[in-house]
Amino acid sequence: MRRPLHRRELLENCLALGTLTLVSPLSMGGLSEAWAASEQRRTTPFGELGPFYKRGAPASNVLRAEGDPGMPLALSGVVFGTGGEVLVEAKVEVWQTDHAGHYDIDGFRYRAVLAADANGKYAVDSVVPGHYPGRVAQHVHYLVTAPGYKPLTTQLYFATDPVFDGDPARNFHRDPLIASAELVRPVMIESDPKTVHARVQFDLVLEKA
Amino acid sequence: MRALALVLLCSAAAVRAETPVAQLPLPCDSKEQEIAPNGAAVAVRCADGTLQLLAVPSGRQLQHFPAEPKRTGIAFSPDGRQLAIGYWSGKVRVVATSGEGAAREWHASDHRIQGLRFLPGGELLVVPLGRDTQVWRLASAPRLLASLPSGFAEATAVALSADGKLLVAATGDTELRFYDTQSWKQVRSYRGLVLESFDVAFTHDQAQLLVGGADKQITVLDAATGALVRTLPRRDDVVGQLFPLNDGDSVVATYFDADGKRPPYLVLWSLRTATAQPLAGSREPTFTGLVGGELWFASSAQGGTLDIWKR
Numbered sequence: 068m069r070r071p072l073h074r075r076e077l078l079e080n081c082l083a084l085g086t087l088t089l090v091s092p093l094s095m096g097g098l099s100e101a102w103a104a105s106e107q108r109r110t111t112p113f114g115e116l117g118p119f120y121k122r123g124a125p126a127s128n129v130l131r132a133e134g135d136p137g138m139p140l141a142l143s144g145v146v147f148g149t150g151g152e153v154l155v156e157a158k159v160e161v162w163q164t165d166h167a168g169h170y171d172i173d174g175f176r177y178r179a180v181l182a183a184d185a186n187g188k189y190a191v192d193s194v195v196p197g198h199y200p201g202r203v204a205q206h207v208h209y210l211v212t213a214p215g216y217k218p219l220t221t222q223l224y225f226a227t228d229p230v231f232d233g234d235p236a237r238n239f240h241r242d243p244l245i246a247s248a249e250l251v252r253p254v255m256i257e258s259d260p261k262t263v264h265a266r267v268q269f270d271l272v273l274e275k276a
Numbered sequence: 277m278r279a280l281a282l283v284l285l286c287s288a289a290a291v292r293a294e295t296p297v298a299q300l301p302l303p304c305d306s307k308e309q310e311i312a313p314n315g316a317a318v319a320v321r322c323a324d325g326t327l328q329l330l331a332v333p334s335g336r337q338l339q340h341f342p343a344e345p346k347r348t349g350i351a352f353s354p355d356g357r358q359l360a361i362g363y364w365s366g367k368v369r370v371v372a373t374s375g376e377g378a379a380r381e382w383h384a385s386d387h388r389i390q391g392l393r394f395l396p397g398g399e400l401l402v403v404p405l406g407r408d409t410q411v412w413r414l415a416s417a418p419r420l421l422a423s424l425p426s427g428f429a430e431a432t433a434v435a436l437s438a439d440g441k442l443l444v445a446a447t448g449d450t451e452l453r454f455y456d457t458q459s460w461k462q463v464r465s466y467r468g469l470v471l472e473s474f475d476v477a478f479t480h481d482q483a484q485l486l487v488g489g490a491d492k493q494i495t496v497l498d499a500a501t502g503a504l505v506r507t508l509p510r511r512d513d514v515v516g517q518l519f520p521l522n523d524g525d526s527v528v529a530t531y532f533d534a535d536g537k538r539p540p541y542l543v544l545w546s547l548r549t550a551t552a553q554p555l556a557g558s559r560e561p562t563f564t565g566l567v568g569g570e571l572w573f574a575s576s577a578q579g580g581t582l583d584i585w586k587r
């Protein structure tokens with residue numbers, strides 16, 4: 068497995084190769100710390116797990132079956148630690164309703180465990196989930212784990228959800244379970260001659276255990 | 277720990293047996309109430325966000341709590357003399373239902389309080405959202421006794437044996453954890469469930485533990501060993517609450533549709549025969565719970581009054 072270079076190693080390599088000249092008043096150590104500080108990431112805000120989490124979801128990057136109704140959704144992101152390090156051993160478990168707002172609790176439709184790749188990236192092909200009684204906003208549930216890091220449960224929301232009236236920063240409180248506007252992600256609508264689909268990027272940041 | 281509004285299913289084969297308990301004037305528009313385990317008080321959640329505590333059967337106001345700060349849940353002590361209130365802010369407040377004496381109030385968590393439960397010894401279980409379950413001793417200033425691990429999610433239901441020695445917690449990670457309440461150490465676990473449990477309860481003789489939840493069935497475990505005894509036949513809907521009755525055989529279960537499209541209903545199970553029959557009623561209850569080992573109901577559907585009855 069490829070190991071990401073530490074900042075200090077990268078700086079030293081660059082200096083050794085002549086590709087970097089220190090013009091900063093900071094020392095090598097200071098520069099490394101400043102770089103580290105600039106890469107610090109805030110832990111992804113918490114979101115409720117339940118109530119229909121199901122243990123044992125399959126490992127699959129394709130949740131959408133041929134002919135499933137609803138707008139196709141390409142969901143992806145990178146899993147980081149708060150120090151900016153990518154977590155190549157992360158597991159991202161996602162579950163959501165189908166297009167009509169129905170959770171499959173008898174089987175595993177729209178449920179999967181995704182392994183991050185060598186760059187900490189996960190990606191899944193799904194549909195935009197529906198609304199259902201008892202919850203205001205459309206959402207995808209996440210349970211993210213990585214060795215040495217605290218598990219994260221959170222939820223992803225869609226900026227295009229009509230409930231936000233086009234202004235999620237102002238209106239995210241309309242769903243009382245949304246802890247932060249940060250969880251409401253922009254949606255890119257893309258089209259080709261055959262389909263229109265939504266694309267959402269949702270990076271996840273875990274805190275060290 | 278989850279309150280559910282219930283609708284009784286009407287059926288020719290249904291069981292009907294109702295005894296009126298009280299009829300109180302309602303001080304506000306309310307669709308949710310909770311009756312104290314001693315049957316002497318009822319907490320009325322008003323549509324305007326306030327909470328009113330009324331004496332049963334007189335209807336006299338005992339306490340009044342404003343709409344702000346926002347509450348998340350309440351719990352009565354087993355003797356009905358104390359009421360604990362959880363808040364969105366992570367604060368917990370414990371008051372005497374009589375309104376006498378000073379309230380105890382403390383900040384238990386940075387997360388909102390999802391659940392509260394008194395233990396017979398006077399301790400209070402506090403379940404903050406997404407966090408471990410806390411055990412607080414309430415004598416004088418509240419003191420944290422223990423923090424019970426709950427995996428990657430909070431406890432969704434807890435049950436305590438009648439002797440108070442064994443606590444079983446169902447957590448969002450679908451595990452059941454058994455704790456010795458003397459040491460607060462985990463003594464065993466059960467990992468045979470794959471979906472969340474919404475209620476756990478000991479049978480009347482304490483020999484078995486009943487578990488119900490999103491898997492739409494009631495799982496029966498041996499309380500002493502945690503081993504699976506059997507599952508009762510699966511139904512089409514999710515199990516919300518379990519009420520084992522004093523006869524040692526009957527269990528009333530509430531069921532609800534996971535999609536929220538059909539009304540919830542009650543079913544009476546016989547553990548001995550593993551057979552079920554709908555439990556019918558003449559009104560739609562806005563509270564269902566055990567009071568002194570009997571199943572009590574309340575309904576505010578008549579408008580202006582709160583009817584309380586038992587079966």
Ligand SMILES: [Fe+2]
Nearest residue numbers: 117118202208
């Ligand atoms: Fe959900």
